[in-house]
Amino acid sequence: xxxxxxxxxxxxxxxxxxxxxxxxxxxxxxxxxxxxxxxxxxxxxxxxxxxxxxxxxxxxxxxxxxxxxxxxxxxxxxxxxxxxxxxxxxxxxxxxxxxxxxxxxxxxxxxxxxxxxxxxxxxxxxxxxxxxxxxxxxxxxxxxxxxxxxxxxxxxxxxxxxxxxxxxxxxxxxxxxxxxxxxxxxxxxxxxxxxxxxxxxxxxxxxxxxxxxxxxxxxxxxxxxxxxxxxxxxxxxxxxxxxxxxxxxxxxxxxxxxxxxxxxxxxxxxxxxxxxxxxxxxxxxxxxxxxxxxxxxxxxxxxxxxxxxxxxxxxxxxxxxxxxxxxxxxxxxxxxxxxxxxxxxxxxxxxxxxxxxxxxxxxxxxxxxxxxxxxxxxxxxxxxxxxxxxxxxxxxxxxxxxxxxxxxxxxxxxxxxxxxxxxxxxxxxxxxxxxxxxxxxxxxxxxxxxxxxxxxxxxxxxxxxxxxxxx
Numbered sequence: 097x098x099x100x101x102x103x104x105x106x107x108x109x110x111x112x113x114x115x116x117x118x119x120x121x122x123x124x125x126x127x128x129x130x131x132x133x134x135x136x137x138x139x140x141x142x143x144x145x146x147x148x149x150x151x152x153x154x155x156x157x158x159x160x161x162x163x164x165x166x167x168x169x170x171x172x173x174x175x176x177x178x179x180x181x182x183x184x185x186x187x188x189x190x191x192x193x194x195x196x197x198x199x200x201x202x203x204x205x206x207x208x209x210x211x212x213x214x215x216x217x218x219x220x221x222x223x224x225x226x227x228x229x230x231x232x233x234x235x236x237x238x239x240x241x242x243x244x245x246x247x248x249x250x251x252x253x254x255x256x257x258x259x260x261x262x263x264x265x266x267x268x269x270x271x272x273x274x275x276x277x278x279x280x281x282x283x284x285x286x287x288x289x290x291x292x293x294x295x296x297x298x299x300x301x302x303x304x305x306x307x308x309x310x311x312x313x314x315x316x317x318x319x320x321x322x323x324x325x326x327x328x329x330x331x332x333x334x335x336x337x338x339x340x341x342x343x344x345x346x347x348x349x350x351x352x353x354x355x356x357x358x359x360x361x362x363x364x365x366x367x368x369x370x371x372x373x374x375x376x377x378x379x380x381x382x383x384x385x386x387x388x389x390x391x392x393x394x395x396x397x398x399x400x401x402x403x404x405x406x407x408x409x410x411x412x413x414x415x416x417x418x419x420x421x422x423x424x425x426x427x428x429x430x431x432x433x434x435x436x437x438x439x440x441x442x443x444x445x446x447x448x449x450x451x452x453x454x455x456x457x458x459x460x461x462x463x464x465x466x467x468x469x470x471x472x473x474x475x476x477x478x479x480x481x482x483x484x485x486x487x488x489x490x491x492x493x494x495x496x497x498x499x500x501x502x503x504x505x506x507x508x509x510x511x512x513x514x515x516x517x518x519x520x521x522x523x524x525x526x527x528x529x530x531x532x533x534x535x536x537x538x539x540x541x542x543x544x545x546x547x548x549x550x551x552x553x554x555x556x557x558x559x560x561x562x563x564x565x566x567x
Contacts, residue, residue, distance in 0.1 A: 175529025211242025351481030
């Protein structure tokens with residue numbers, strides 16, 4: 097009789113074709129390592145299906161062979177959620193060949209796309225119809241819609257449009273037994289019992305594999321203003337946020353906070369980047385959009401910034417005078433993560449807090465970290481408008497990175513305990529993956545954990561879907 101592994105490989109080959117079952121170690125390597133290089137796993141094979149039916153067949157084959165299934169899109173996550181464990185008892189199901197935009201419905205203001213379409217591809221398809229898909233991430237050229245849905249991705253426009261959960265109307269997913277959950281409905285009102293699609297959004301593939309989604313579209317902006325503002329403190333940044341919200345309402349799309357060190361790193365590793373408007377401890381990147389071509393948006397933004405400077409809540413500002421200048425200002429923000437990766441290992445924290453508690457947290461956390469880890473450098477940036485910061489910590493320049501990284505658990509405990517004390521969350525938009533499983537149990541209530549486990553047992557009783565992630 098053939099070995100079980102051989103039988104599984106034969107079934108995978110029948111399901112997706114021999115050219116799309118990867119088993120050679122060198123060819124599998126990119127699928128088995130995360131973007132940061134922090135996690136490395138192994139697998140029986142990598143399967144690359146091109147349709148929902150093929151995903152279903154792959155899942156059925158794995159279920160009957162009692163092999164774990166690790167869904168993967170662009171593999172750009174920061175918590176190890178798309179990388180298999182080192183045991184090798186899993187099949188990676190990469191969805192990048194499922195890359196069709198199935199439908200754009202301008203009248204319904206929706207787009208239906210498969211899980212493997214890059215986020216930039218969804219944006220481009222919407223733009224071709226004269227519409228906007230507002231989800232925007234630094235990794236949008238390589239991350240995929242299925243990954244965005246499965247991690248409930250946030251990004252730079254959450255202040256105006258919400259997270260991926262807020263943008264998702266319908267879903268198609270393959271369940272742990274290979275059956276298909278068919279809910280690709282472009283309805284904004286559907287009050288017919290439990291909203292089951294919500295279970296798969298943010299579940300990181302632990303309950304099923306998202307294969308397609310119906311997403312909301314919006315009118316494309318015709319007037320846009322981008323500004324980089326130097327502010328004297330985090331409290332001043334929050335005051336500026338309130339001032340702009342009062343002046344602009346929902347035309348304020350993005351409000352990004354960057355510490356001086358974060359901006360410095362971005363410029364150091366990307367020569368030619370524009371200078372900040374003034375020396376300051378903090379900077380804010382402001383994005384305002386309007387769907388009408390003749391909107392008085394520039395005057396409104398400049399008046400609000402002028403008022404902030406007069407009140408001492410801003411030191412100076414650079415307002416982009418062209419689309420090219422706006423892109424350069426956004427590149428300062430979007431290049432921070434890559435710059436920090438090039439600068440060396442660092443402790444990453446993806447936190448959210450009520451905006452009203454942000455200044456208290458920042459002061460308390462900086463004091464606690466410097467006391468425990470003298471010389472630590474705080475690379476802080478993120479989406480202040482919706483209360484989400486990437487609170488990253490690098491070691492002193494004269495200390496070997498490996499020695500500092502041994503203190504990562506200490507740093508994370510300080511940050512996360514203070515986040516919890518201030519009514520926040522230790523994971524705002526990056527998810528749990530492998531990295532934060534222990535944190536989930538530490539900070540979630542027993543009732544919440546019990547309910548999560550009950551849902552997992554119901555949809556995946558044999559724990560085959562993305563094993564070792566989240567729970």
